Amino acid sequence: MSKRTLDSFFNPVQKKTKISLSGSKDAPSNHHTYPFAIPQLPPEITDILNFAPEAEGKVINDQPDLDLLYFQPYIPSSISTPLFEFLRGELFFYRVKYKIKRGPIETDINTPRFTTVFGVDETSTFTPQGDLLDATSNKPIPKDRYKTCKPRPIPACLDLLRKLTEAATDQQYNFCLVNYYASGDDSISYHSDDERFLGVDPAIASFSLGAKRDFLMKHKPTPPSDDKSTAAMNSETKPLKLPLGSGDMVLMRGTTQSKWLHSIPKRKGGESGNGRINITFRRAMVAGGTENYYRYNVGDGDVLKWDGKKMIVWGEKKGPGEGVEKEVKAEDVDKGYAGL
Template sequence: MSKRPRTLDSFFSPPPTKKSRVQEDGDSTQVAKGRSATSTESSKHSTYPFAVPHLPPEISDILNFAPSEEGRIINDQPDLDLLYFQPYIPKNIEKSLFEFLRSELFFYRVKYNIKRGPVETQINTPRYTTVFGVDDTSRFNENGEVVDAATGKPAVGKNAYTCKPRPLPQCLAMLKTLTENATGCTFNFALVNYYASGNDSISYHSDDERFLGSLPAIASFSLGAKRDFLLRHKKTPAGDPSESKPMKLPLASGDMILMRGKTQSCWEHSIPKRKGGEADKGRINITFRRNMTKAGTANYHRYNVGHGGVFKWDDRKREMVPWERN
């Protein structure tokens, strides 16, 4: 084992070169030379309901060779800028990675209220969600505490967080760094959605919140069941055909699509419902993004963690079930 000190903040430092073999956890970043995490290691933090095991060597060793294929540029529509990897995750581990993440991560089924005029409505999120990361204003110190990125002092008073940011576990942090290496982008957040069946969906939306900056880059991974990914241009004065004729990308397990440039400001995307077939086998979507502000961190926690109970995959029942501390 390496004797080098383990620190949380180091996983937000600049990533190594693309050809480096990377191993990360919520406490550290290491460039591994032929050494993989053992199955007994895990990522732990005070905000985690339970520890998340590190990726087993049979997955992490092969993942170091991602992307499996070079990305294909798609920019033949107005204001569209995509980089499409088919696949990004090597085919001989994409199923194992999907099953590992589904089994080992903790999820939430978030409910929240929105107001449309005088009417308040409760929204039940139509998928399982979880989120990790902290925005650019802060970092995690060696004790796992959130501190100011510049001063290293805890955020207190009006600068304090209204939620409890949590670092990326090793299984996501490793993939984040490899994605940064392949794309040249920098990320500090991971949002994970689990679509349990074809009834789980996400409606048309854009990830164009101000806390992501003016031209955000978002890397979106698919694992598990193939699902259609629809994109349509937002309304334009000229009424471009891309508004009414959505582009459809059949995202397969292991695929990754990088949305960048004006894509978020000018386009919307969705995962529509699908009945039966492969969609009912479950799908995980991981999006890496860079959040600039504390308000963004609070936003992600409200809509991806909320105040409900924790869910964990039950392999015997083959479904997500409420998790209770022993």
């Protein structure tokens, strides 16, 4: 039996499912927490997206504790650029700043990429009108459930991809995080998405659109032991490198988050200056997860929007059609990822 057939046998999660959702004739997605409405995907994109994944996922589990399903690509190649352009042009983003305290030392962090987030943990659900209900009682949530953030529903343009991904991966997701790396100066440091609010061994589906960027992975340090494979992991071996192209998707599952770290390092030259979008779907279990995601991906700074050439501060218009106040450059220093 070929490797591919064996993989499909042991990982019977790659289903081609057609989910019909409305196209651009419907109203844009809006919510009282959105700075502006987000249009529906045009039918030219949805019609083809419905047939994702384009390629069969390849299992990568030949290293200790690693379990990936790598789709090259997942999003059909004919629509990966239009989808990238659509999301960059229509979503609102943030450049989040925050402080972290390690012992007595407080450090200012400038997140070295643009971020945005949608969704709510599984203790709450949105009604079609966008009101939050308790997931168990179906009654309005207590006023103090979310103290530091206002959760907002996933807009239709990302919810279609979420539903397709749920069907293809046999997982459920209630959060969508979006990163925009404007240039090779934007990055995400080595970290793992192993927060307790995601539960044990979370599955995270991670999509790439736009410029190709390297996704590096390395095993977390393990306690000293005589075991040769452990010693090999601890020595500075070369990281695993996945050169993620437009439309690719990596499903990280099993012990990948608890045992491995991943990053998108800064890069000079190449196509990174054309911009890259990353979309991750995850499932948060408790309200603390919702607070965390909004704190580190929305924060309390300006709303930013793509003006066709660059990200600008949105909402400081001087007159009709004039929105340019201040260009936001990728100039921040990567002081480390502290996405807890």
